[in-house]
Amino acid sequence: MRLLVRFLAITAALLGIFCLSLFLGRYSVNFQELLSSGLASEILFNIRLPRILAAALLGMALAAAGAALQSAFKNPLVEPSLLGVSQGSAFGAALAILFFVNSPVVIEASSTAFGLLALLIAYLLSSSLKYGGKILRLVLAGIAVSAIFSGGVGIIKTMADPLNQLPALTFWLLGGLSGAGWGDLLYMLPLALCGIVALLLLRWRINLLTLRDDVTFSLGTDPGKLRALVVIFAVLAVAAVTSVAGVIAWVGLIVPHIARKIFGADNSRIIPASLILGAGLMIAFDTVARTLTAGEIPLGVVTSLCGAPVFLLLLSRGGES
């Protein structure tokens, strides 16, 4: 019963943030204006609404993936970038910016493809490592793959045309939703939704991954296969949103922690809670990014700036979780 109240409370908070964000912006819109001015309704429905929905989807994907991966790797410090996915996506986008400057579709597709490729390499690499347990191997391989791709991004940065490509690359790497419209939302929706729904359906079984692998096995589940499944769906969701929004840090890390504070350690509750909290938090961050100054602040800067202190606060008040 208390859990239900808490769920209702965070859902109400999400709806509140959603409505508030819809009416916050550089161009002031009120109800009267909405009826009389075509511009106000254009801004509301074609600029703000798709962007807020994109932010919600971005937050949901990152938070759900973060929660699932933290359980899958039995490590509360895991976030989606751990397996090299974010850096792989960044490399794919950078490559596309270097060679197909003006094609958003190519950039997004290349980013998704390289994000998945990074995961594949990390996975194949982990099985050939002769060190530590299965999980540690995957983490090590992820770190190595991440480093290789971020080195690749560095090389592309030095090759990029400083007048033309470098600013685009820098802004992309900092992440953001400026200019995200209905088209971008539709682009990331299928893959992201596929990943999110799958994680939601797997939420009961993800709990099994937090047990020791031999215990999980004795309960009739192959932990290796289940872990692979969870990781693939998490990465799918992350790669899809990263291809549009760029590299956004911290949200995937802190939201599951907040969810655990409120709902305890059960993944069947943490995954849905992370979805709601992630959406709300990301809408709030993006609202700050687009309204605080006349120029856009990169969203990745806002999430790092706000996310890191929240993380410290969570840890310093920790103990119960």
Next chain:
Amino acid sequence: MKASKAKTAGISIVAVVLVLALALFVLFFTGQNNPPLFGGPVSVVDALGRTVEINLPVNRVIITGKSAFPVTSVAYMFPEAASVLYGLDQRTASVPLFRLVDPNIEAKTVSDDIGAGSDSPNVEELAKLKPDVVLFKTSVKLQVAESLEALGIKAVYVDLENLDSYRRDVKLMGRIFGNEAKANSILSYYEEKYGYVLAKTSSLPQSQRPRTLLLFYSTKGGTISFNAPGAGWLQTSMIDAAGGYPLSKELGGTGWNTVSFEQIAAWNPEIIFLVTYSQNPTPSQVRDNILSDPMWRNLAAVKEGRVYAVPDDAHLIAIGSWDAPNSRWILGQLWMAKKIQPGLFADLDLVKEVKQFYMEIYGLSAAQADEILQQITGDL
């Protein structure tokens, strides 16, 4: 007696010659702030306040590194540049204006390895080309110049970001190219045109200054974005001088700031200037899109049809656009004045001014100036 007379005469001739030589020597080496008549060292103070000793005449000059285009565009105003500049990159060599000023430009290109566009060009690659002097824009790192100096290659920084730095840097380049007369005539042209615009606009109260916004439309990074220049940038002060109210001056600092459509709508500009620094799309294409877009239709500038593509004479990234700090910003200044305050500048014949600029400043023939005129894109 006769012999001694001849001897005295001889001595006095030798003495006179010696005194003259000494005088010339003193002229050469003590008056370091005056350029030597026939050659020798001269010391110049560059845009970073560094004092650099340069041996005149210079025969091999390279301009490279980040934001080199404005520097190259000013260098080619000097007739000497065509014979001393080399080591250019392909993109610079493809600018129509430079090709007319320097017909052999193609033979002077090298690969981009020496650091075109980079804030830290490769010192060894530069040294291989054995230049006397390398000219950098202030966006190149100081360590590069220091390493070059250690190799005995002189490096000089110029800035050219506003009229004040134009005054200093054009003079500086005049001394390096050994043509201060040309430097003075370039500067008096810029002063005259800028003064002409300011005389008509400087006393305008804010109520008579149309709210003006310059937008850099970019499709890079996978999203369409509009970017506006900050308070400290040339474009902002150009709009101000042209008798407009530069809306984006509330954005701090220099550089491009991404602004949302919402912010643009909140500003509701009466005049919009467009640049893309690209061929795909061109500013004119973006203007057409904006004029036919239902969302933009509600803005004052679109309602009044005052959306203009900034002229460009090179169709390349920021090399030829008249809003950027290359030599043509003065044409952009005149053009903006005419678009923002058409009443005040009704007598301004832009085509004539543009032609005069190419002929007077770059020494083109009337036919060549017409050739450039015809290649200008945008809403001249």
